[in-house]
Amino acid sequence: MTALMSLTNVSKNFGGLAVITDVSFDVPAGARMALIGPNGAGKTTIFNLISGVYQPSAGEIRLEGQEISAIPSRERIGLGIARSFQNIRLMPHLSVLENVMLGQQARAGNLGNMLSPLRRSRWRREAEELLEQMGLDTYPGEVVATLPYGIRKKIEVVRALVAKPKLLMLDEPAAGLNNTETANLKDFLMQIAATGVTLLVVEHDMSLVRSLCDHAVVLNFGEKIYDGPTAEVQKDPDVLEAYLGTRHAGKETTDVA
Ligand SMILES: Nc1ncnc2c1ncn2[C@@H]1O[C@H](COP(=O)(O)OP(=O)(O)OP(=O)(O)O)[C@@H](O)[C@H]1O
Ligand SMILES: [Mg+2]
Structure with missing residues (x-):
């Protein structure tokens, strides 16, 4: 079966600096996949390559082939x-x-389409419905600046979701959240995944990675060092070495990432 997203031998250089080197992996449709690795490993760069902020220096990026x-x-x-x-x-x-309605622009074609009164009410209704489904119904009229950080992180996810993506990529969605907010975010993302949206999540919180994602790709210095089940990732010797700089195989409590 064709993967929803696939990277084949992708490299990215900035001037003489190799930031991503020969990375290949598939994101199957319906997956809840984690992209992890130490700071500076190249995770955000992979997101920028997939979303088109950067062009790869070599290799191929495919969506449904x-x-x-x-x-x-x-x-x-x-x-x-x-x-x-x-x-x-x-x-x-x-x-x-x-x-949230700003996230609808790509589908509306242009801003003029969104602002015509008839269409505006349809877009607006759809955005309100999504906010309600995602449990954010108490806040639609509130100014974002006044809201707690955890709620603002969720609004970002809803804004991405309103574009009706097949692949939703989240870059450190739990950063800065407390334990309760993180648990809440996990339920929220599971709910999104249950609607058929494929998730690719960069995240340093390994307990969130383990509970949310079934599969993980690990990067280190721009190279892929692991591609397999999330349940096994913290036992992998290469992964342990990447995080600890030394081999600690079998040390169960090590908090990778
Ligand atoms: N536009 C750029 N020009 C030059 N170097 C860059 C550029 N973007 C990223 N890099 C470098 O590429 C490397 C990977 O950066 P990237 O932001 O992808 O890492 P990351 O895995 O997301 O790290 P973090 O966990 O800290 O967010 C870093 O060394 C960074 O300095
Ligand atoms: Mg990053």
Whole structure:
């Protein structure tokens, strides 16, 4: 079966600096996949390559078998690839609903389409429904700047989701969240996955990775060092070495990432 997303021998250099080297992996449709690795391993760069912020220096990136490297970033949202960013990128002075509606732009074609009164009410209803489904119904009119960090992280996810992606890429969704907020986020993401959206998640919180993701790809210095079940990742000698700089195979309690 064709993977939803596949990277084949992808490399990325910035000037003389090799940031990603010959990375290949598949994201099967319906997967809940983690992309992990130490700081600077190249995780965000992989997201930037998949979402079209960067062009690969070599290799192929395919969505449902179609090579997408030449397709501009903006058009990739329409193809079914949406993402959130490592740092929150909401418009702080706009309301929750307005921020979420910004995520609909790629589907609306242009802003004019969204602003025509008839269409506006349809888009608005859809955004409100999604917020409600995701348990954010109490906040649509509130200005984002006034909301707690955990809620703002969720709004970012909803804004990506409103583009109706096949693949939702989240860059450190639990960063800065407390344990309760993280547990809450996990339920929220499981709910999204249950609707058929494929997840690719960069995350340092290994307990979230273990409970949310079935499969993990691990990067170290821009190279793939592991591609397999999440349940096994913390026992892998190469992974342990990448995080600890030495072989500690069998040390169960090591908190990789
Ligand atoms: N535009 C760029 N120009 C030059 N170097 C870059 C660029 N973008 C990323 N890098 C370098 O590539 C490496 C990988 O960065 P990247 O942000 O992908 O890491 P990461 O795995 O997401 O790390 P973190 O866990 O800290 O977010 C780093 O050494 C970074 O400095
Ligand atoms: Mg990063």
